[in-house]
Structures are given as structure tokens and as C-alpha cells.
Amino acid sequence: MDLNLGGKRAIVTGGSKGIGLAVARGLAAEGVDVVLAARSVEPLDAAARALAAETGRRVIGVPTDTGDDDQVRELVRRTVAELGGVDILVNSAATPWSAGSAADLADTTDDVVRREIEIKVLGYLRTARAVAPHFVAQGWGRIINISGLGARQANSIAQTVRNISVSALTKNLADELGPKGVNVTVVHPGVTRTERLTQRLTAQAGESGATVADLEAGLARNSVGRIIDAREVADVVTFLASPRSIAITGDAVAVGGGVPGPVFY
Numbered sequence: 001m002d003l004n005l006g007g008k009r010a011i012v013t014g015g016s017k018g019i020g021l022a023v024a025r026g027l028a029a030e031g032v033d034v035v036l037a038a039r040s041v042e043p044l045d046a047a048a049r050a051l052a053a054e055t056g057r058r059v060i061g062v063p064t065d066t067g068d069d070d071q072v073r074e075l076v077r078r079t080v081a082e083l084g085g086v087d088i089l090v091n092s093a094a095t096p097w098s099a100g101s102a103a104d105l106a107d108t109t110d111d112v113v114r115r116e117i118e119i120k121v122l123g124y125l126r127t128a129r130a131v132a133p134h135f136v137a138q139g140w141g142r143i144i145n146i147s148g149l150g151a152r153q154a155n156s157i158a159q160t161v162r163n164i165s166v167s168a169l170t171k172n173l174a175d176e177l178g179p180k181g182v183n184v185t186v187v188h189p190g191v192t193r194t195e196r197l198t199q200r201l202t203a204q205a206g207e208s209g210a211t212v213a214d215l216e217a218g219l220a221r222n223s224v225g226r227i228i229d230a231r232e233v234a235d236v237v238t239f240l241a242s243p244r245s246i247a248i249t250g251d252a253v254a255v256g257g258g259v260p261g262p263v264f265y
């Protein structure tokens with residue numbers, strides 16, 4: 001299937017590693033020029049250089065803290081200046097949720113929730129607000145917000161609140177921007193094989209004597225019985241970023257390999 005993405009221009013936040021980088025690679029492989037945004041300059045520049053060499057597309061790294069509205073506006077301004085416009089926004093910048101983070105009521109301080117909302121919710125809002133005028137003016141655009149299956153599980157107050165908030169933001173944007181040619185969706189990964197997970201499991205394997213494959217198998221509690229790779233999440237996001245996804249907006253797409261038991265409809 002031709003996704004009709006050739007010549008499109010995308011911003012991917014959190015684009016220097018993990019799911020964000022995998023999405024950027026998927027888009028570039030389909031002919032999209034990409035601006036990667038992340039806070040750390042050296043990994044960002046290295047990722048941009050490597051991806052450009054691999055795909056032959058224009059890939060530009062723009063250091064950006066999505067917690068700062070001025071930096072977000074500069075990110076979009078530079079994208080338009082460098083690429084001649086912008087068509088796609090993928091929001092993937094967020095602090096990873098990990099085991100050991102505050103989960104119960106007593107440990108969930110205001111600052112814990114505020115920190116999660118600041119980047120993963122307000123950060124997504126800032127980037128959407130900055131690109132929307134460009135999308136509306138050209139009558140076409142795609143916004144894909146990376147959230148998480150924590151939106152569907154009460155494992156942690158802050159984790160659930162931040163992910164559900166991304167879903168609520170997505171639906172509001174979809175209803176407002178849909179008549180103007182802009183589709184907005186939210187994608188919920190589960191446990192996903194990224195550089196970070198592989199590094200953590202490699203360290204655990206060295207301590208325990210187990211293999212990384214055995215440790216991954218212990219984490220795979222989904223319907224397909226294996227860990228989903230970041231590239232497989234990126235495949236779904238790449239489709240959602242394309243003109244082919246016109247029938248999908250305002251909805252959540254789970255990409256965790258299925259959750260056994262519950263029926264989501």
C-alpha cells in the first residue's frame with residue numbers, strides 16, 4: 001500500500017530515542033522529511049545524522065524542551081523555515097514511567113502529578129497549539145499523541161491521570177480540527193522493546209544469569225505472548241500520519257499486543 005506520505009514534513013518530539021526515534025525512522029522510510037525534537041543535544045544530533053544517512057531524507061535535530069512554550073514555538077518556526085512547512089506532528093516526549101514510581105495515594109504528591117502533566121499533557125498541548133494554524137491554513141494535517149496503556153489500568157494515580165488526560169486532549173482537538181482537515185489520534189503502547197528496556201534487561205541478565213529473551217518473556221503478559229518492538233508501534237503511527245488514515249480520528253489505538261480479558265469497544 002502506498003501511504004502517500006512522500007514529500008510530507010513532520011515534527012517528532014522525543015525523537016532522539018525509543019518510540020519517537022522509531023516513528024521518525026518509519027516516516028522517513030516513507031519519504032517524509034523529519035525534524036527531531038528532544039532536550040539532550042548530543043544524542044539528538046547523532047540520531048538526526050544517522051537517520052539522514054540511513055534514509056536519504058532531510059532529518060534535522062532541534063533541541064527543544066516542550067515544557068517551555070517559547071521553545072516549542074521556535075521549534076515550529078524553524079521547521080517551517082527549514083522544510084517549507086509542516087504536515088505531521090507526533091508527540092512522544094515524556095518522562096518514562098518505571099517500576100518503583102509513586103503509585104499509592106500517600107506517595108502521590110502534588111509535585112509528582114504536576115511533573116507528569118507538565119510534559120506529557122501540557123507539552124502535547126503546546127506543540128499542537130503551535131502547529132494547528134499551519135495545518136488549518138493548508139487544510140490538512142495529522143497529530144498523533146503517544147500515550148500508554150496506563151490509561152486503561154489503575155496501577156498508579158499519576159500514570160493513569162496523565163495518560164487519560166492525553167486521550168481527553170486528543171478527542172477535543174479531533175472534534176475542533178476535524179472539519180478543517182486535521183485528524184488527531186492517540187496511540188497506547190504497552191511494554192515496548194526500546195533501547196532503554198534492552199539496556200535494563202541486559203543489566204538484569206548479567207546479575208541474574210537469565211537471558212534477555214527469558215526476561216522479556218516474563219514481561220510479556222499480552223495476548224500475542226511477546227514484547228512489541230518500537231518499530232511495530234512505529235508502523236501503526238506511520239499509517240495514522242498518512243492520508244490513508246482519514247477514517248480514524250479522536251480515537252485511541254492500542255499497540256501493546258492485546259490486553260487479555262477486558263473488552264474495549
